[in-house]
Amino acid sequence: MFEVEEDEGQEDDLDADDEFQYIRLSTVRKYIINYLFEDRSMYIETDYCIYELHEPSKKYRREYRPFYKLHRIMQLIISSAYDDPEQQFADFVKHVISLEVLDQPIVERDLWDAVPRLRRVLETIEYGDRVRGSQIVLFLLSRDAPKVPKMFDISELTRRKAPPIPEIEYKGNPDLAVLRPENQVPTHVTPRIAQLATGLFKERLRVVGRRPQPERSLPHPELTERVKGFLMRVNMRRRIEFRPQQRLRPRSRYLKYLTIDGVDYAVGETVVFVAGNDGRSVPPALPHPDDVLPTDTLADYFWFARIVYIDGEDETVHVQWFDHSSKTCMEQLGQPQELFLTNRCDTVPMKIIIGRVATHYIAPGQSLADLKPHDFFYRYEWDDFLGTFKGASMEKLTSAQADPPPECCYVCDIMEQYNYDLHAHPLRHGVAWHARKYHIDDFVLIKAEEGPCHIGHISDIKLSPHSADDDDNKIVVTMLGRVDKLGCRPDTVLKDEVFTWHPRWRDETQYISFQRHLFYTDTQVVVVISDLVGICYVVVSSSLPEIEEWKAISPLHFYIKYRFPSLNVTSWNQRTEMQPQELDICRRCLKPNLDNFRDLRRFLDVVPPLRVFDPFAGVGSFSLAMEDSRCFKLTHAIEISPSAAQTLRYVCTPPVVRILHECFPGEMPHRELRFITSAVTGCFVKPSYYMRTSGRTN
Secondary structure: OOOOHHHOOOOOOOOOOOOOOOOOOOOOOEEEEOOOOOOOOEEEEOOOOEEEEOOOOHHHHHHHHHHHHHHHHHHHHHHHHHHOOOOOHHHHHHHHOOOEEOOEEOOHHHHHHOHHHHHHHOOOOOOHHHHHOOHHHHHHHHOOOOOOOOOOOOHHHOOOOOOOOOEEEEOOOHHHHOOOHHHOOOOEEOHHHHHHOOOOOOOOOEEOOOOOOOOOOOOHHHHHHHHHHHHHHOOOOOOEEOOHHHEOOOOOOEEOEEEEOOEEEEOOOEEEEEOOOOOOOOOOOOOOHHHOOOOOOHHHOEEEEEEEEEEOOOOEEEEEEEEEHHHOOOHHHOOOOEEEEEEEEEEEEHHHOOEEEOEEEOOOOOOOOOOOOOOEEEEEEEEOOOOEEEEOOHHHHHHHHOOOOOOOOHHHHHHHHHHHHOOOEEEOOEEEEOOEEEEOOOEEEEOOOOOOOEEEEEEEEEOOOOOOOHHHOEEEEEEEEEHHHOOOOOOOHHHHHOEOOOHHHOOOOOEOOOOOEEEEEEEEEEEEHHHEEEEEEEEEHHHOOOHHHHHHOOOOEEEEEEEOOOOOOOOHHHOEEOOHHHOOOOHHHHHHHHHHHHHHHHHHHHOOOEEEEEOOOOOOHHHHHHHOOOOEEEEEEEOOOHHHHHHHHHHOOOOOOEEEOOOOOOOOOHHHHHHHHHOOOOOOEOOOOEEEEOOOOO
């Protein structure tokens, strides 16, 4: 149970006979309503709770009715369309006009007034394609509203007229014609992108959208003086002191805080060090304080770190390093006051501490309005090896701080586990190496001098537990070969047995080799453990009815149909057909793999795929590759090249993707492009032209 701050103390005056309880809410973040079910209520979400709304009070009913009525009508339309897609519009109207919304009857005009909102909602709800294909929605979206009296004037809501779209006349290659300067229109960007792109493009960008709030200006002269002050301390001698009362416990070597030149530095605070050699970049040359430029910042010359614990006996501090935003992949686009936690830590001498800065954890989504200009903040972790950001785990950080030093650094725990995983460790019927577990009867990828990895079947593991060299651990494997490498195979073998699925090939048979077809041999070899690349999964094709779908979900899935005496096959007639019972497989590894595969199938059969909008589609290589996972469905695409757009139209999955480009006059209303581009935050978008073709398309 959690104590909700916004309700605190409001139930004290509530008597048992009272019918209602009045509460004071915090900020209402959003409202929630499930349009797919007619009987679902509306909810509102605050910082602390989600509340279900029933009946408004008599005083509030008049103000609440216009807001709720639109959503209630949307709910009636969508739920009816979802429950019975074949229901006719006339029958639906008869049912709806018999209903009321907060004591006000519904009329047919209300349904037509909801159409603009209906178009937007259908782009966001689950099963939108099912609802869009119903008779009710098709009628509402494909016909003009009947001429019935308007209940309100929407002229003030009409959007500004779009600028005219130039028509292009050309001869020759249309792909080159659309790139000529005279056929270009300015690139339209959002205000945030325009701000980040300042000075990076020769083209003058056209900014669309609401003018952003002016950013708070930083006191650059004061920040420059702080940089000078830190540079002056670099060559100064430091007076380090700590008294008995600063120890964590009597006679403990670890301190709660230390004092340098009269300034206290406590555990958890952020300290500053001169930037050194981190193996990635050359440390900067420190200028004289008088030579500091107005644009110089602390991050140009110093590193930041959080004190994890203080060792008074060795006069060292153990720190977890931060990376400034300018030192990540964001570089100059980073927020100048933002730091990122890293998974790097060190023990450094106290005497090299230059100073401290105030640093605050600000959760994602929270405002920076209260952040002082001289302070820093952090909310994410940065992995410079993978080049990724993720939310800072404050729970992990605070739980580690509860442990006594030196066990209170969770980064040390991560590195200790990492170093442990680097070496081979025996398991029951197997071995662990580089954070992977290998068991007898597992299939493994083995390094090859050239070309794809070799594939082997583990038959024995010979460990040397007392050896310091991991390569003293040997793995005995039975080798598997690739059928596509056999020169003696009939030409029709791969076409008959190796299949790859593509969305466009649902109604026709298409085959292509992906090197998934293996053959088993009697050849055994011994490999050192460092030659292992990882685990793969191999089954006899006749043992798995869903073999084609199983292969499609991972490049590590292979199958066997034949067995040969050795890898050196001289005749196709040497083969024998492999039976499932002849192949020993590690069930503890294969069973979770098959369970995950079947869970994924059930999930994809129930949940519709996420719809994808590709603003720079090309021929669809990226977005159609996402479709192959069956979790995504490309529905809209923008492409400037007519021939690429035609290729995408050919290969995309039915129903046909809405492809917006410059090739065919009258194909794309400009208002539709405006709607799509407004939905893409942070994208450069070239508004499309229409092209009138007067020459032959190449």
